[in-house]
Amino acid sequence: MEDRFKYGVSLYSFTEDFGSVMSIEEGFDHIADTGATGIEILGETHVTGYPTPDKAWLDRWFGLLDRTGLEPTNMCSWVDTKLRLGQSLSVDEGAAELVRDLTLAHQLGFKFLRPKFGVISADLVPDPIWAPAVERVLDLAHKLDIVICPEIHSPTPINHPVVHGYIDFIERTGTKNFALLIDTGIFQDRPLKSWVHEVPEGDSDHAKLINGMKVNPEELVGIAPYIAFIQAKFHHIDDNLHDENIPWEKVIPVLKRIGYTGYLSSEYEGVREPWVAIDQVRRQHVLLRRLEAACDAVPA
Amino acid sequence: MEDRFKYGVSLYSFTEDFGSVMSIEEGFDHIADTGATGIEILGETHVTGYPTPDKAWLDRWFGLLDRTGLEPTNMCSWVDTKLRLGQSLSVDEGAAELVRDLTLAHQLGFKFLRPKFGVISADLVPDPIWAPAVERVLDLAHKLDIVICPEIHSPTPINHPVVHGYIDFIERTGTKNFALLIDTGIFQDRPLKSWVHEVPEGDSDHAKLINGMKVNPEELVGIAPYIAFIQAKFHHIDDNLHDENIPWEKVIPVLKRIGYTGYLSSEYEGVREPWVAIDQVRRQHVLLRRLEAACDAVPA
């Protein structure tokens, strides 16, 4: 039992639902009914009154955790380095954004915080303030027992200077409160069939984002000690329970092999229609649990 | 000003929205933003805790009336004469259903109550308990200042024994608390293009319901003194502000001519899709207000 994955769902999966056909109560119910044990959120999306929810909302939050038995896993946040036109955030300001979200994440019971830093280049190199800003809040993160996780997300692959930079930071500081979050979108190896995205056609990354980066899941082996959390990004699972884009049959055995026992937190990102994600997430959980059971059935 | 129609909207219009994409708060907002002054509801649909809503719901209800300035117009109810298989309601039981709804309607501030009685024949003759049951509650209706309104609804036309029966009842009892509600669906004179309805194809009334009953609006003249309320039923208003089914350009002048100054309460009943009714109701209000203004502009 202890060497099994934990299953979770991010409310991000319900982006096309939340606010127009779904409130947080239903979100909890949909997640709990999958048998998942963890809930992931976006602070700025799912916390009414962010970053300082009032008592009524906090009561609602803890009531929902209590009723469903779900545990808070990861809270997503942003460090908006380009908050102002023409002037980037200072290290102080970047650290303040992290303090704001560490505080809220801790208040709500989260164990992981994913801050998304602004970038400075077409290949998504994060603003260099990321390192000193994070370093400044490591003590606080330690005190609050939260692991800060940058997200390794398409079009950034595993073998990339940005990821090397994160690993160097971990090695240099020796911290236990900074680690990698893997978004499984990097393993996408077949094109998206129906997708509307914020990146305009003709952009250099467009083809990469549509067709997939095809990162080899074996590359997880090299960064295994640094992986703290996995967002199980997916786009469409068909009526035969076949994922059209993410090669789970390759990803899951590697995760078992490296002994990963953290969360697989569903991140559905498909057609822009309401009432699609709920069943897609259920399909994904069947598929992932089947693959895990198949791995567990083979003697090591 | 005093010889103008009053404009209202029934929450029934939002049947495809209510409960899955709309709660009562949004319903009030959508109605108020049309410039309407009245809100109509279905008791069993829109009153949480029907028939005895709790204090929290009542506070919400009166808060919404207050915030939007809307007044309660008509509450729709049902007398389920066939509540039991094989045994119809007695007069006593029918009267009790009316007492239940008169009480609630009054509590919520409504001035009209539309009870829909069960029927005993293919041409929708109401269960004969209707007359003694209503007669038994006329004093209560008087005391509560509520007019009980049977609904004249397709496929029952104006010139029909059922309507004659209602008028005879009014004349015989001399009551001011029983009068006719006209559903403008009876004037439909062109076929519905897209419609899913509870009546199965091949049923004797199917063609009538699809193609329209084509009641001549002039027939309103003969029953003018008995009309208390109008549900402005419609199905589709196109992008050129043209109603595809209801001949408003004939209906409105007759209503002006007979001096009707009560409510036109929108009842949208179109495609079974969410987020359609909100704009359809707005279109109808533009169309109805234009036709009324045109009538008012002609010297009498």
Add this chain to the structure above:
Amino acid sequence: MYEFQLIQSTGFRNHGPEGARDGVEIRLRLPNYRGMRLSLLDGIDVTLDGEFFSHEVTSLIVGGRMYDLAAMRDATTVRWAMGEHASVFVPKPGGLLPGIHHVKVAARVRSPYFPPHLQPLPVHAERLATIVLP
């Protein structure tokens, strides 16, 4: 809030103790535009992956209580309110395997204001839905 479809995605699950499932639950939104007393619902036919279960053998779970057809017909004072979920219980020993299943229901609604020959009038729905846990 309800999912828009009659047959809800969430709440489709096996029923009874794990390892000794006695059937399947299918969660529904109210199959009517108004709240209704249970005696106006004359049972629900269900077809699961082609296997038919008549309204005479299925039950309805509403407000935490289970009503078979006879109990439903007697329930003249119990309401299935607008906004409230209910689940059809389908007796199927062992339940269903995790995976995608074809689910079809016909909720037999009696509307007294409809002509007598249209009683009950089934409200139909079908879809693929997913059982997650065994």
Add this chain to the structure above:
Amino acid sequence: MYEFQLIQSTGFRNHGPEGARDGVEIRLRLPNYRGMRLSLLDGIDVTLDGEFFSHEVTSLIVGGRMYDLAAMRDATTVRWAMGEHASVFVPKPGGLLPGIHHVKVAARVRSPYFPPHLQPLPVHAERLATIVLP
């Protein structure tokens, strides 16, 4: 709750005192999947029945206050929260006649985690919408 579309049906109306309308209001849902500080919204372009109004002349009404482009760029501490409506104010003396109008908007969102050449990235929407009152 929001209507699903970016441009809401309700809240499309004339602005200013009746008889002396100074413009039009178009109600929007949040044009982003996360709440955002106003300074990340670099104005909103609007086209009404073919007439173009640049983000340099429209304003945003949020939380009861009106922000022109300069005020928006300064508003680094004001949030347009998820679930909150806001309205674009389009300066158009006299407003629009009651009726159906063609409405197009481009909300210019700056997402710092997107590459610099994609700033701002307009979120587009267009539809027919109805002004009820003159």
